[in-house]
Amino acid sequence: MVKDQEYLEKKASYCLDLAKKFGATNASVSVINSISETVNFRNKKLDESNRSDDLAIEISTYINKKKSSISSSNLLNENLDVLIEKCVETTKNTPEDEFNSLPDKDLLAQEVKDFDLYDETHFENDKKIDYLKQLEEFASNDKKIVNTESSFSENKSNFILANSQGFCKGYKSSSFSASSVIVAKDENSMERDYEYTSKCHLKDIKDAKSLAKIAADQTIRKLSPQKIGSEKISIIFDKRIAKGILSTFASAIASSSISRGTSFLKDKIHKKIFSETINIFDKPDMLKGLGSRSFDAEGVKTDTLQLVEQGVLKHYLVDTYNGNKLNIKSNGRCGGTSNLYLENGKITYKDLLNSNKKSLYITETIGHGSNIVTGDYSVGATGFFIENGEFKYPINEITIAGNFKDMFQNMILANDLEFKYSTNSPTMMIEGMVVAGK
Amino acid sequence: MSNFFEKSDLSRNDANDIVSDTLKKCDDGELYLENSKSETILLDDNKIKNSSYSSDLGFGFRAVSNEVVAYSHSNEISKNSLKRSSDNLRSTLKSAKGIYNHSIPKSNKKYYENINPIEQKTLNEKIKVLNEVNNYLRSKDNNIKQVTANFNGEQKSIEIIRSGGETLTDIRPLIRFNVSVMVEKNGRKETGVYGIGGRQSYDTYLKDNNWKSVCDEALRIASVNLESKPAPAGEMKVVLGPGWPAILIHEAIGHGLEGDFNRKKTSAFHNLMGQRVASEGVTIVDDGTIDNRRGSLSIDDEGTPTEKTVLIENGILKNFMQDRLNARLMKTKSTGSGRRENYRHIVLPRMRNTMMLNGKQTQDEMIKSVDRGIFAVSFGGGQVDITSGKFVFNCTEAYEIIDGKIGSPIKGATLIGDGPSILKEVSMVGNDMMLDPGIGTCGKAGQGVPVGVAQPSILINKMTVGGTKL
Numbered sequence: 001m002v003k004d005q006e007y008l009e010k011k012a013s014y015c016l017d018l019a020k021k022f023g024a025t026n027a028s029v030s031v032i033n034s035i036s037e038t039v040n041f042r043n044k045k046l047d048e049s050n051r052s053d054d055l056a057i058e059i060s061t062y063i064n065k066k067k068s069s070i071s072s073s074n075l076l077n078e079n080l081d082v083l084i085e086k087c088v089e090t091t092k093n094t095p096e097d098e099f100n101s102l103p104d105k106d107l108l109a110q111e112v113k114d115f116d117l118y119d120e121t122h123f124e125n126d127k128k129i130d131y132l133k134q135l136e137e138f139a140s141n142d143k144k145i146v147n148t149e150s151s152f153s154e155n156k157s158n159f160i161l162a163n164s165q166g167f168c169k170g171y172k173s174s175s176f177s178a179s180s181v182i183v184a185k186d187e188n189s190m191e192r193d194y195e196y197t198s199k200c201h202l203k204d205i206k207d208a209k210s211l212a213k214i215a216a217d218q219t220i221r222k223l224s225p226q227k228i229g230s231e232k233i234s235i236i237f238d239k240r241i242a243k244g245i246l247s248t249f250a251s252a253i254a255s256s257s258i259s260r261g262t263s264f265l266k267d268k269i270h271k272k273i274f275s276e277t278i279n280i281f282d283k284p285d286m287l288k289g290l291g292s293r294s295f296d297a298e299g300v301k302t303d304t305l306q307l308v309e310q311g312v313l314k315h316y317l318v319d320t321y322n323g324n325k326l327n328i329k330s331n332g333r334c335g336g337t338s339n340l341y342l343e344n345g346k347i348t349y350k351d352l353l354n355s356n357k358k359s360l361y362i363t364e365t366i367g368h369g370s371n372i373v374t375g376d377y378s379v380g381a382t383g384f385f386i387e388n389g390e391f392k393y394p395i396n397e398i399t400i401a402g403n404f405k406d407m408f409q410n411m412i413l414a415n416d417l418e419f420k421y422s423t424n425s426p427t428m429m430i431e432g433m434v435v436a437g438k
Numbered sequence: 439m440s441n442f443f444e445k446s447d448l449s450r451n452d453a454n455d456i457v458s459d460t461l462k463k464c465d466d467g468e469l470y471l472e473n474s475k476s477e478t479i480l481l482d483d484n485k486i487k488n489s490s491y492s493s494d495l496g497f498g499f500r501a502v503s504n505e506v507v508a509y510s511h512s513n514e515i516s517k518n519s520l521k522r523s524s525d526n527l528r529s530t531l532k533s534a535k536g537i538y539n540h541s542i543p544k545s546n547k548k549y550y551e552n553i554n555p556i557e558q559k560t561l562n563e564k565i566k567v568l569n570e571v572n573n574y575l576r577s578k579d580n581n582i583k584q585v586t587a588n589f590n591g592e593q594k595s596i597e598i599i600r601s602g603g604e605t606l607t608d609i610r611p612l613i614r615f616n617v618s619v620m621v622e623k624n625g626r627k628e629t630g631v632y633g634i635g636g637r638q639s640y641d642t643y644l645k646d647n648n649w650k651s652v653c654d655e656a657l658r659i660a661s662v663n664l665e666s667k668p669a670p671a672g673e674m675k676v677v678l679g680p681g682w683p684a685i686l687i688h689e690a691i692g693h694g695l696e697g698d699f700n701r702k703k704t705s706a707f708h709n710l711m712g713q714r715v716a717s718e719g720v721t722i723v724d725d726g727t728i729d730n731r732r733g734s735l736s737i738d739d740e741g742t743p744t745e746k747t748v749l750i751e752n753g754i755l756k757n758f759m760q761d762r763l764n765a766r767l768m769k770t771k772s773t774g775s776g777r778r779e780n781y782r783h784i785v786l787p788r789m790r791n792t793m794m795l796n797g798k799q800t801q802d803e804m805i806k807s808v809d810r811g812i813f814a815v816s817f818g819g820g821q822v823d824i825t826s827g828k829f830v831f832n833c834t835e836a837y838e839i840i841d842g843k844i845g846s847p848i849k850g851a852t853l854i855g856d857g858p859s860i861l862k863e864v865s866m867v868g869n870d871m872m873l874d875p876g877i878g879t880c881g882k883a884g885q886g887v888p889v890g891v892a893q894p895s896i897l898i899n900k901m902t903v904g905g906t907k908l
Contacts, residue, residue, distance in 0.1 A: 042505075042702070049530040051510040051523070052782060069488075073513040074495040076445065083493060093561050094489045125530070147704050183704050183825055190706060192825035225826075230672040230908055260483050260584055262620055262629075366821040367830035369852045369904075373620060373627050378669075378852040378904045380821075380830035397828050399852045399904025401671065434906045436671035436854075 001156075002172065003033040003055075008160035009168060011075055015059050015084060016164055022088040024061035026102050026164045028298070031075075032056045034157035039125055041132040041150045044140065049125060061087050065096040099324040102298070107330055108167050109295035109302075116287050117173040118156075119201040128152040131178065131208050138212035139180055144220055146190070147183035150212075152176075154202075167299040175290070176202045180215035186223045191394075193219035193363070198421075200288045218363070221384075225394040228385065228437045234359040235400055235433045236352060236386070239416070241362050242342075242425035246280070248404065250337050250423070252372045253313065255322030264375035264405060265313065272311045274408045277345060280308035282317075284338035291422030297335035305331060307340075342425040345413030349427050352414040354389035360435060361386050362400065375404040398437040407433070442471045442497075442597060448517045454603040460501060460524045461601040465536035466762055467501040467527075469599040470739065471515070472781040476592040477556050481568035483584065489561065498781040501527040502763055503534035509784050538601045539766070545743035549727055549734045550637035554593040555613045558639045564589050567649055575619055575653050581664070582657070583627070584620035589613070589640060594780075598741040606741035611637050612732065612888060614877060615644065617652050621660045630660030631818075631834070635876040637730045643876075659816060659835050662847045669851035669905025670838065675811030676853065676898045677804045677839065681872035682816060684893035687722060688792050688880065689820040689829040690857040691715075695749050695757075696882075697764030697775070697787040699824050706827035706858045707755065715755045716861030719797050722750040724759055726774055726790035732876040733791035733890035737774070740785055744774035749792075750861070761787040779885035789880060791890035797867025801895040804866050806842040812903055813837045813844055814853070827857035830904075852904035860898065868895030 008031045019027035033055050040048040060069040061084070068091040070083050132150050139148045153176070160170035177198035184191055195215035197206035237245065249265075257263035265273065274280075284293050284302040295301055298320055305315050318326070319334035347355070362383040369379035378401040385392045407430045414427040443450050453469060461467045473495050480488040498511040499520065508530035510523035571587040591613045598606040614635035621628055632655040634643050678686060699705035707715065716722070726735050726744025735744045740762050748756050760768070761776030764787055777788040805813060813836065820831030830852050838845040871894040880889040 046506050046530070048507045048509065048784070049526075050508075050784070051526045053510075053512040053514070053519070054782070055513045067489075069490040071490070071492040072494065074493060075513070078445070079493070079495075083491070086491060090489050090491065090561060093565075095486050095565065097485045097487070147702055190704075190825050192704070192823065232908065261622075262584055262627075264627075364823075366823060366828070367832055367852050367854075368819045368821070369830075369832055371850060373629050374849075376850060378832070378850065378906075380828060380852055380854040380904070382823075382826070382828070396826060397854055397856060397902060399671075399830070399854050399902060401669075401851065401904050401906045403906075434671050434908060436902050436904045438673055438902075 002035050002158040005158065005160065005170060008033065008158060008170060011057065012160045012162040012168065014077065015057070015080060016162060018081065018084045019059065019061045019088060020164065022085050023063065024088050024091065025064055026062040027060065028102060028163035029057065029059045030159060030161045032157065032159040034155060036153060036155040037125060038151060038153040039128040039132060041136050043148055044136045046129065059084060059087060061091045062100060063091050065098055065100050066091050066094050067097065067100040068094050099321050101320060101324060102163050102165055103300045103320045103330055105165050107300045109169065109299060112169050112171050112294045113285065115285060115289060115292040117171070117200050117292060119174045121202045123154050123176065123202055135178070135180055135208035135212045138209045139182060139216050142216060142220055144184040144186055144223065145182055145216060146185045149181045150179060152178045161299055163299060169295065169299065174200055176205050178205060178211060180211050182215045182219040184219045184223055188224040191219055191222040193222060198290065200290065204288065222382065222394045225396040227397050228395050228435065230436045230438065232432055233435055234356045234429055234431045236359055236361045237428040238361065238363045239425055239427055241365055242428035243421060243423045245428065246340060246342055246425050247423050248370045248372065250317065250340055253307065253316045255316045255318040255326060257372060258316050259322045259325045262373050264372060268313050269316065271313060273313050274308055274311040275411055276311040278308055278311050278411060279306065279343040281306050281343065282337045282340045286339045289339040289419070291338040291340070293338055296332040300330045300332040300334065302332035302338060337423065340423045341417060342413060344415040344417045344426050347414060349414045349416045350389065352412065352427055352429055353386055355429065358385070358387045360395065361391065377402050377404055377407065398435050400433050400435055402433040442473065442515055446515045448515060448520060452517060453520065453599055456520050456524050457599050458601045458603065460527055461538055463534040463536055464501045464503050464531060464538060465766065466539055467601070468740065470498045470500070470781055471597045472496060472594065474592060474594040474780065475556060478588060478590050479561070479564045479568065480588040481572055482586045484572060486565055486568065494780065496781040499523040499527060500784065501531055503531045503536050505767060506531065507763065507784055511782050540602055542600070542741055543743055547743065548736045550611060550730050552609045553611050553639060555591040555611045555639050556593060559641060567644065571617060571649055571653055574650060575657060579621065579657060581621040581623045582619055583622045586618040588616050591640065596739070600741070606737055608737050613640050613643065615640065615649065615652065617656045619656045619660050621664055623664050626664060628660050628663035630656040630658065630663065632656040632659065633875060633877040636732050637734065662835055666847040666849045668907040669848040670903055670907050671905045673900050673902050675808045676901045677808060677811065677813045678896050678898065679815040680868060680870045680893060680895050682874040682891065683814055684792065684794060684874065684891035685817055685820050685831055685878070687794050687893060688789060688889070688891050689822040689831060690855060690860050691722060692789045692792045693822050694824050694827065694857050695759055697758045697760040697768060700758050701764045701768050705824050710755050710858065713755055714753050715858060716750050716753040717864045718753045719867050720750060720753050720861055720864055721795045722793065723748050723795065724789050724792045728791055731791050731890045732878065732888045733789070735790060738776045739778045740772065740776040742772045742774040742776060744790060747773040759787045759789065761785050777887050779887055783885045786883060786885065788882065788887055789889050791892065793892035794894065796869050796871045796894050799866040799868055801868055801870060804868065804895060804897040805839055805844060807897065808839045809841060811839045812848065813839050822857060828854060829857050830854045848905065853901050854904060855901045863899040864896050865899050866897040870894045
């Protein structure tokens, strides 16, 4: 069982008292306990079981505008005594930064809303094994499949966030996840693909059979890929890749990047950066949402934000420090977005595939090719060649490149949004990107 | 030396008993204890933005039976907690009937000193250097709009207790000093990053105002990029500079030669042992024994002494990198490559310092031989799909080559290639081998571990460059 609220609160207030005693003028602390159990299968046999029990404490101490922080996994009081004394000492020796402060008291969350994020069900390892046995059975139906790996994870966690202004709140959450990774082989190639499901509640996860089937189908259709020539072409991003482009947008509007001047979206607030059909929301109050929360990593209340309205950037993601620097209020985004999504477009997935005579459908990208300073984008890619709306043949060993400034303006979305991760996008088409191949 | 049992109700004898009892019918396994202390001092935007310290303590208990690994970790070093882990391992391996393999090679060699780099320089001294970095750079060039510099220091103490009470220990220092600058000219922004580090004290790396050369290098890269043109798109010849560009070797070849992927036959290399996988003259080793290097280890995280493993000799595939589990299942020996990020993770076969050794040609000869291609000097990072063998890496400093001469700098582009075939496309190997500056971290299965790379300049006949200019 994860540690209860009372234990975590006791540790938190012990730390806050101690920080004060050693001379801190303000302090904040978070205490987290998370327990997870994972079982892995490989080729229909048990491969690994893993149990983890993690405690973590993070303390920041302030002496007026000076700040320092420590973290530890050792919650014994005698260890905390030493660390907090050291932290306050370090604070004294750290130069002042006028923007350091705890959040405004009136921005702090007044309540923890119940978003139904905790399922107390304990899915015993034997049951995880049953699920995986079934999954592996369905996953290895085809002769081309040479290796199957699958995994089931259950995670329960609890935390408390407290500060010296009297804020002290936290809540439990849970997640159940399963994945299937398949390797298939033919005379020309060996390829791998996967499918994944993760939910707060056990009963909401995808059943073993459909998970396995999707993973297997996606892998087999990648076999015998071709390399294509270099050209300018429309790119269609599968939802699992499109969400990454949305995440890059989110990091480019983080107040830290804006205040440091290191984002290609600096000074773009209230300007049109997407085509006018695009709307982007960050909605923290979704029931059972994987990114749902009542407050951010500093205790500031989080409300729904429409980040982009008809293509126009309306908000940055603001925390207290960078808010002070930019002279705007925190909007509860310390630690990033909650449930971030691109609103559905007007056309169906089928129509999207059909909208050009030929295009590329990208299912996987590799490399760290997103530069948020310049907006340049260049990654390795795998996918399919599409002609007249049909998947013709798999492709690999190509790169796709462009600049986000242009890509955002040329974005067209299908109407197939689903909430599978905490950041989600419908299938996305971007016209006029450059493919490098042969 | 950390005494893990000092403040615990668990005595060393209790731990030995629980370990021996739990692993009785297992083939292998150990209790891994770890105490790490780390710090970050960061200057950004003209201010000391972060001064933080972290102390992490915990154990990971592993039992291995045939191919199955049971693992349990916790931060609480106590009798109850270890027993709970033991119960968990036993319940997974109910039917284990192996014989514990007690043999583990021994060595007294140490490749770094027992120091705590964090304590060897005061906070005020570190802050002073960071401020000097900031002032030096900002006064040097008016185009500089942002400077970030940081110290990261760590000391990690580990203890491995095997069945029967055999104990192995190591204390590992590690530091890194990094500078990043952003320049802006005529509305265009570019960044340059450079860093140094390894398993010695900060001052060893910073002596003689060496921090200035780190600053100069970061600024040089950023300034070059301000003048860069769009990169070409398509297949062409590529000359790689010496040193850090060896992350190509790490991605293209290294991961595919890790034991686990080959035992599972999911690596594109699994059936190529003894065969030609590279041009003649290409020799690649993975070496954990170079003094004070970021990727060096006296013992790996299973207690095996590290070694210099020849992976490819004169173009022929000779060895995979192995931990104990994969070595046993593949009927070979561990190469001392069993590593983990920390006690929260299971051991996997990983790289240490991966190096392509010197050949005979010069960089000049390579450039002169290219009609149309690119010369890549520095990289941001890379990634590989070990199953298809396709790998990428991102240039952070590159130039076009036209008619045997280095031309304009080109914008950061991704290069993509095919691991099993790329080294057959190496047509020249330089005589200018260089180690990287000590900044690499390798990610695998969610675990990051410090690694090193090295290579001379090389000429690759054909690679796809992911630019925007058709």
